[in-house]
Amino acid sequence: MxxxxxxxxxxxxxxxxxxxxxxxxxxxxxxxxxxxxxxxxxxxxxxxxxxxxxxxxxxxxxxxxxxxxxxxxxxxxxxxxxxxxxxxxxxxxxxxxxxxxxxxxxxxxxxxxxxxxxxxxxxxxxxxxxxxxxxxxxxxxxxxxxxxxxxxxxxxxxxxxxxxxENPALRLLVRYVQTLHENGPLEAALAKAAASHIVDLAALAIGANADAAHEARQRGMAAARLQSIKAEIRQRLGVGDLSAATIALRHGVTPRYVHKLFERDGTTFSEYLLARRVERASQMLRDPAFAAHTISAIAFECGFSDISYFNRTFRRAYGATPSDIRAAAFRIR
CATH class of the missing domain: 2.60.120.10 (Jelly Rolls)
Structure with missing residues (x-):
């Protein structure tokens, strides 16, 4: 330091x-x-x-x-x-x-x-x-x-x-703080929670006593693991068969544990994955760099294999079709 x-x-x-x-x-x-x-x-x-x-x-x-x-x-x-x-x-x-x-x-x-x-x-x-x-x-x-x-x-x-x-808690801590920087500004409540998670993970890495370690694992490690899993989902949205099982295998936990992390966060693995895929598609539709891409190509790049399902999901999320969103974005320009 x-x-x-x-x-x-x-x-x-x-x-x-x-x-x-x-x-x-x-x-x-x-x-x-x-x-x-x-x-x-x-x-x-x-x-x-x-x-x-x-x-x-x-x-x-x-x-x-x-x-x-x-x-x-x-x-x-x-x-x-x-x-x-x-x-x-x-x-x-x-x-x-x-x-x-x-x-x-x-x-x-x-x-x-x-x-x-x-x-x-x-x-x-x-x-x-x-x-x-x-x-x-x-x-x-x-x-x-x-x-x-x-x-x-x-x-x-x-x-x-x-x-x-090789310290497992240290590795989680490093990934957690890297994700914080990537996410940008935090509101006060989230900043307070993030600070608490960092303290918990640091204590676990250094060697928390038995009682404190149990509490810290419940708070800090679970939060850091969820952040790490979410970051990987965002990086792999284009993988069509991305599942809780494949994510669990990469993180050395069980699929059930992955599902429990999202449930504690007030959502499900499938809901989070779908929301991020639709969000990515919306960003690409508005981006001039993808103007030459067809809507079906964008849907595929975001992990959708069925264009009809993509259109229904997109319209439910944004109240408009992908074509409408793209046309409106380019009219503004």
């Missing part, structure tokens, strides 16, 4: 991801401006490059109630968090996941050799040095220490240690 936890937990609704990059700066001033804007005003760190190669960094922030998420990429550099930086630090800590590249983290007299997919648990009240030795990408999750301490016995003893990439 290369940021002060206190700098990432005071969002302004609607809790939207915010992106900043050195690409927006003049080439000859990128390092100086990144040190000023990111190092001093956002992350509260000192930045020291490793060599003379052109400097690059890009990060996306998303503040949630009590939790902060940072994803990004950067060129080789040391990111120093000193005692001076920590003078006004809040009671938080970080879970920093290396997604690609080579990196090390030094804290509490230990050095962690970070491996892609693994996560370093970093104290938010002790100095640290995070070094990216090659160009790479990362996810850092800033967490509230009191809330996680209530779930993980002796949390402080885990600081400056590493969680392996």
């Amino acid at each position: 290369d940021c002060d936890p206190s700098s990432m937990t005071s969002p302004t609704p609607p809790f939207a991801p915010v992106q900043t990059s050195t690409d927006a700066f003049p080439a000859h001033r990128r390092l100086a401006m990144w040190r000023e804007i990111y190092g001093r005003n956002i992350a509260n760190v000192d930045i020291e490059t490793l060599d003379d190669t052109p400097f690059h960094a890009s990060v996306t922030f998303q503040g949630l109630p009590g939790v902060g998420v940072v994803t990004g990429s950067r060129s080789p550099a040391h990111y120093h968090v000193t005692r001076q930086h920590l003078a006004s630090a809040r009671d938080g800590f970080g879970l920093s996941v290396l997604m690609s590249g080579a990196a090390t983290t030094k804290q509490l007299g230990r050095e962690i050799i970070c491996r892609p997919g693994s996560a370093s648990i970093i104290s938010g009240t002790d100095p640290s040095v995070n070094t990216m030795h090659s160009f790479g990408s990362f996810i850092t999750i800033v967490l509230p220490r009191p809330e996680v301490s209530a779930l993980v016995r002796d949390l402080d003893s885990t600081f400056a240690s590493q969680l392996p990439s």
Whole structure:
């Protein structure tokens, strides 16, 4: 982790991801401006490059109630968090996941050799040095220490240690925060729920005590699993025989569990799949990039094998035929 936890937990609704990059700066001033804007005003760190190669960094922030998420990429550099930086630090800590590249983290007299997919648990009240030795990408999750301490016995003893990439809860957590960024702004109630799920998954990954682990699995893991399944459905809408059974197999759960997740969400697997397919078809019908596609071709690309069924379903959802929607969209243009 290369940021002060206190700098990432005071969002302004609607809790939207915010992106900043050195690409927006003049080439000859990128390092100086990144040190000023990111190092001093956002992350509260000192930045020291490793060599003379052109400097690059890009990060996306998303503040949630009590939790902060940072994803990004950067060129080789040391990111120093000193005692001076920590003078006004809040009671938080970080879970920093290396997604690609080579990196090390030094804290509490230990050095962690970070491996892609693994996560370093970093104290938010002790100095640290995070070094990216090659160009790479990362996810850092800033967490509230009191809330996680209530779930993980002796949390402080885990600081400056590493969680392996094979950790199932960690893998779910990574997919969950990636999906959050993809979904864009969140309303207050959803942001609060997402923050709670992140805390639960982090506690499970680190090692929640037995009672807390049971509760966290019920809340955090189920929510993250559902988000992951929904994301895969959206990616595979064109697979005509997509089913709960095929999704369950890919996620290592039973079809019944998949159905239960959707039932708890107030819908069914089939209803969600059908709604997303019709929604995708509607987007394609309005998009000039698909103007040369026939309606039947669009229906097929969205997973419909029966054009009559597609037309009926579409009209029920939008109160108009696919032809009407397409004609209206192009008249506006």
